[in-house]
Amino acid sequence: KAGVTQTPRYLIKTRGQQVTLSCSPISGHRSVSWYQQTPGQGLQFLFEYFSETQRNKGNFPGRFSGRQFSNSRSEMNVSTLELGDSALYLCASSLGQGLSEQYFGPGTRLTVT
């Protein structure tokens, strides 16, 4: 089975712009979670989607949004980028029910200048 894929792997944006990141989960996985990883902060949970519905949300401003498609692929959007949004954004997929171990993608490195 193919693993979790994320595109693009690297991105450089300017303050004020918006960005869309994509995540394709492992085949058969219906849950996709997004995390922001920064040095010293570890992984901060953004949100989780299951069967096209947002099931869980972390403490991030409304500039961060996401969605999930019928094929379980998910996108994350950040509008009005700020310098502090520079981070590694990780996507994780899981079956989403019961004990659901998460499998992570390689991440998208976003740099905001």
Place this chain on the structure above:
Amino acid sequence: AQTVTQSQPEMSVQEAETVTLSCTYDTSENNYYLFWYKQPPSRQMILVIRQEAYKQQNATENRFSVNFQKAAKSFSLKISDSQLGDTAMYFCAFMKSYSGTYKYIFGTGTRLKVLA
């Protein structure tokens, strides 16, 4: 609210030696799961080992084992016979499943360097 604390930001160990990474957590829940994830310099996070809170027996996966102390809310990872490929960031994570969804909380990580 649940929290996960990894008090060792960085550690190093000689190749072939044993190292223990510590993790403590705070929760009022009784049923939950604990994980250790490894993130090598290439960044792909992979699951190392998991522990169900209702199981008293400590989980073991080859050279990796945990010391789970439920009453003390402690979940340490022991790596035996350390190898250069063990060099990575290690994250402890707490997971609770409830009402059809689940919640993951990660620690801030411990950077482990295995020295030749």
